[in-house]
Amino acid sequence: MNRLSIRISAHIIGLIPLLWYASTLWRHGWPLDPVASYIAASGTAALQLLVASLAVTPVQRLSGRSALGVMRRPLGLYAFAYTMAHLLVYLMLDYAWNWQQISQNIFSKRHLIAGLLATLLFIPLALTSTTGWQKRLGRWWKHLHRIVYGAAGLAVLHYVWLVKSDTRIPYLYATVIGILLLMRLLPLRKVLHAQSR
Amino acid sequence: MPPIPSSEITPEALFWNRRRFMQTALAGAALTIPGCAATPSATNPTPAPDASGAPVVPTLPAGQGTVAGTSDELGQPLTDFAAVTGYNNYYEFTTDKQAVAAAAAGFVTNPWTVQVDGLVAKPRQFALEDILKLGNEERIYRLRCVEGWSMVIPWSGFSLNKLLALVEPTSAAKYVRFETLNDPERMPGQKEPWYTWPYAEGLRLDEAMHDLTLMATGVYGNPLPPQNGAPLRLAVPWKYGFKSIKSIVRITLTDTQPTSLWMAAAPDEYGFYANVNPRVDHPRWSQADERRIGDTGRRQTLMFNGYADAVASLYTGMDLRKFY
Numbered sequence: 416m417n418r419l420s421i422r423i424s425a426h427i428i429g430l431i432p433l434l435w436y437a438s439t440l441w442r443h444g445w446p447l448d449p450v451a452s453y454i455a456a457s458g459t460a461a462l463q464l465l466v467a468s469l470a471v472t473p474v475q476r477l478s479g480r481s482a483l484g485v486m487r488r489p490l491g492l493y494a495f496a497y498t499m500a501h502l503l504v505y506l507m508l509d510y511a512w513n514w515q516q517i518s519q520n521i522f523s524k525r526h527l528i529a530g531l532l533a534t535l536l537f538i539p540l541a542l543t544s545t546t547g548w549q550k551r552l553g554r555w556w557k558h559l560h561r562i563v564y565g566a567a568g569l570a571v572l573h574y575v576w577l578v579k580s581d582t583r584i585p586y587l588y589a590t591v592i593g594i595l596l597l598m599r600l601l602p603l604r605k606v607l608h609a610q611s612r
Numbered sequence: 613m614p615p616i617p618s619s620e621i622t623p624e625a626l627f628w629n630r631r632r633f634m635q636t637a638l639a640g641a642a643l644t645i646p647g648c649a650a651t652p653s654a655t656n657p658t659p660a661p662d663a664s665g666a667p668v669v670p671t672l673p674a675g676q677g678t679v680a681g682t683s684d685e686l687g688q689p690l691t692d693f694a695a696v697t698g699y700n701n702y703y704e705f706t707t708d709k710q711a712v713a714a715a716a717a718g719f720v721t722n723p724w725t726v727q728v729d730g731l732v733a734k735p736r737q738f739a740l741e742d743i744l745k746l747g748n749e750e751r752i753y754r755l756r757c758v759e760g761w762s763m764v765i766p767w768s769g770f771s772l773n774k775l776l777a778l779v780e781p782t783s784a785a786k787y788v789r790f791e792t793l794n795d796p797e798r799m800p801g802q803k804e805p806w807y808t809w810p811y812a813e814g815l816r817l818d819e820a821m822h823d824l825t826l827m828a829t830g831v832y833g834n835p836l837p838p839q840n841g842a843p844l845r846l847a848v849p850w851k852y853g854f855k856s857i858k859s860i861v862r863i864t865l866t867d868t869q870p871t872s873l874w875m876a877a878a879p880d881e882y883g884f885y886a887n888v889n890p891r892v893d894h895p896r897w898s899q900a901d902e903r904r905i906g907d908t909g910r911r912q913t914l915m916f917n918g919y920a921d922a923v924a925s926l927y928t929g930m931d932l933r934k935f936y
């Protein structure tokens with residue numbers, strides 16, 4: 416695969432949740448509680464794309480295809496876009512910009528505080544995602560962007576805390592993110608090389 | 613609830629109790645019992661005007677019978693038939709609210725019996741036909757789900773106290789326990805291990821005897837469809853929706869406080885009373901406000917879901933933060 420087709424694949428992956436949602440509307444009709452439906456769909460999409468972006472480096476290393484690295488930025492930005500859509504639905508459709516109700520709601524619920532913190536951590540990452548900022552920050556850029564693991568952890572916490580009792584899916588996300596983090600921490604390439612020798 | 617001396621436990625005492633509940637309920641304003649319209653024409657609430665000032669006449673979709681009212685006593689319009697019968701919390705079928713109707717389609721409720729037993733003088737097994745004879749009045753109630761959304765629903769049925777009067781609770785009876793059908797083959801959600809099935813709920817006897825406590829057998833002018841709890845369910849409008857147990861097969865009068873499914877699942881989240889109370893939050897959902905299904909934005913949640921005039925006296929002297 417050349418770089419262009421890898422880039423295009425990243426956009427296709429990023430748009431899958433949107434297309435999937437459109438097909439759900441097509442098949443099942445308009446949701447009866449649209450606000451809850453938009454919030455669930457956008458939140459799920461944000462988390463899935465976040466996981467996808469975190470998976471790029473480990474997949475790149477395991478497969479030995481360094482060209483895959485160009486997927487990291489678009490996938491991360493899709494995750495950010497879905498997060499913003501999620502927040503926008505909450506602020507605009509659920510709470511109709513009633514700031515008094517919004518602050519009362521967010522600060523009284525631990526899962527919403529976790530979601531808010533995750534969102535706040537995403538903002539500097541999205542803003543500094545450009546090549547210009549990457550150059551300007553030099554080696555600090557890498558350090559800064561490790562924040563993404565903190566943001567992912569908070570996003571999963573947000574999810575774990577908000578489900579009623581069936582925590583299987585949130586814990587599945589937590590496990591996958593944990594494994595991806597471990598793969599970054601362990602000098603995986605060396606281990607693999609040692610084995611293949 | 614005040615103890616009733618044994619000597620008074622006669623049908624008259626029961627009658628007197630009912631009178632008292634009637635009075636409590638009727639105190640304040642007749643408005644507080646919206647659905648007590650035995651003759652719909654007499655107390656039919658005026659339709660809520662829409663933005664242009666013209667009364668809104670809801671269109672009746674297929675499958676919907678006639679309903680007398682178009683709004684609750686606060687003038688809030690009925691939630692669409694499609695949402696009332698298509699957006700349901702009924703974990704016995706599926707946890708996906710919008711998939712319940714399809715998952716529950718074909719749920720057979722005939723024959724159906726309801727066992728009423730425990731601390732009663734005349735325990736009895738009722739056939740559904742006999743229960744249906746107890747009345748069919750329309751009541752428009754707000755339903756406030758603990759998850760922070762709400763609807764306005766035209767139920768039909770009768771006050772639960774009519775049924776309880778037939779079995780004559782003894783003086784020892786202090787609580788009423790309700791149980792949903794337990795049949796994992798017909799209710800596949802009951803195969804999920806997360807909860808202790810069957811669904812159970814409870815009320816204090818005076819709550820159960822309150823005239824507002826409705827045994828609903830119909831909605832929108834038709835018999836209850838499966839997704840709404842066919843063939844009979846509670847509608848306790850001043851409590852969170854989960855108290856209004858569906859597809860009831862057993863009602864037991866007890867002297868100990870029943871443990872509901874939700875109390876067993878998460879004791880720190882769900883108490884026995886579960887009265888709608890904007891000042892006492894659930895750990896996950898703010899109870900200060902609610903989204904009426906179909907609306908954008910949220911409205912303030914009312915104490916006892918707007919039925920305070922009728923029911924607040926049941927809880928005088930109680931710390932509602934402790935008894936949540």
Ligand code: HEM
Nearest residue numbers: 454455458459461462498505527530531533534570574577
């Ligand atoms: C200020 C920031 C945020 C707010 C106010 C917020 C708010 C919400 C709300 C109100 C819900 C629905 C809760 C319920 O059904 O009770 C929700 C669900 C969810 N949110 Fe967020 N959220 C925020 C940030 C995030 C972020 C950063 C992510 C992930 C990257 C995320 C992922 C999710 C997921 C996966 C769900 C569950 C969807 C489902 O129901 O299946 N949220 N969020």
